Amino acid sequence: MALTAGLALAGCSSGSEEPELTVSGAFMPQPVGDMAGGFLTVTNKGDAADKLTSVTSPLSDDVQIHETKDQKMRQVASFDIPAHGELALERGGNHIMFMAIKQEPKVGQQVTVELHFEKADPITVELPVKDRTYNPQHR
Template sequence: MNRRPLLAGVLALAMGLTLAGCSSAGEPDLEIVGAYLPQPVSDMAAGFLVVQNKGDAGDRLTSVTSPLSDDVTIHETKNRKMRKVSSFEVPAKGELDLERGGNHIMFMKLKQKPKQGEKVSVELHFEKAGRITVDLPVKETTHNPKKQ
C-alpha cells in the first residue's frame, strides 16, 4: 500500500485547518450601517455612518475617497471645533460612530451637488480590513436620525 497519497491528503487537510484558524482569529469584522449624506447647500458636504466591528481585533479608518470630490478628509469635532485627523480607531467588539455634531467625513470642492434620493459612493480605507465601498443615500439637508 502506498502511503504517500494518504500522507499528502492528511498534510493538506492539516494545513487548511491551520490556515483557516489563523485567518479568523484576531481580525476585524467590519460592517457599515446607517450611512447617509445630507443634501449639500454649498460646495461642501458631510457624510455620516457607523462602522461596527464584531471582530476580536481593532482597526483604524485611515482615509476616505469618493468620485464626488478630490478633497475628502475625516474630521473630529471637540468643543464645537472641527479638525482634520489622520485616522479614527475602530475598537474590537465596538464601533466608530460618525454623526452630526461629532466626528464625520468632510467633502470639499464638490464636483456636483447630489440631490435627495441619489447615492454617493465612497471608499473607506482601513489599516487592516483594506477598502470597503459604501453608498451614502442623500437625505434632506436637515436629516438627523439621532433626533427622530
C-alpha cells in the first residue's frame, strides 16, 4: 500500500518526468566557403532524458548533427541529453554542421537556429559569429 501511494505521488509531482532544457555557450566560427560549424551546450535540469533530433536554420536548407569519433565526423540521427546532464557540442567533437550555406555570415553577426527535441518544445538560439580561431574552453 505504501509503495502504491509513493508511485501515485511521484506521478503527480509537477515536471517530474519532463526534461528541463537550457542552452548556453552558443557560437559559430566565421565560415570559410559554403559550410559552417555550430557549437553550444544543452543542459538538462529535468528528471527525464531527451534527444536532440534536428536543427533548422534560415542559413541553410541542410543542417546536420555530426558526431566525431577517431577524428572522423559522420551525420547522426540524434544526440542523447541525459537527465540532470548535458550535451556539449564543441570544436573537435560533436557539432552542428551547416551544409551549402546561403550566405557567409561575418564576425559580429548572429545566425538563428532552432533546436528540435524528441520530448521538449523547440528552442530558438542565436549563434554569435566569432573569429575563425575562436575556441572557448569547456567548463
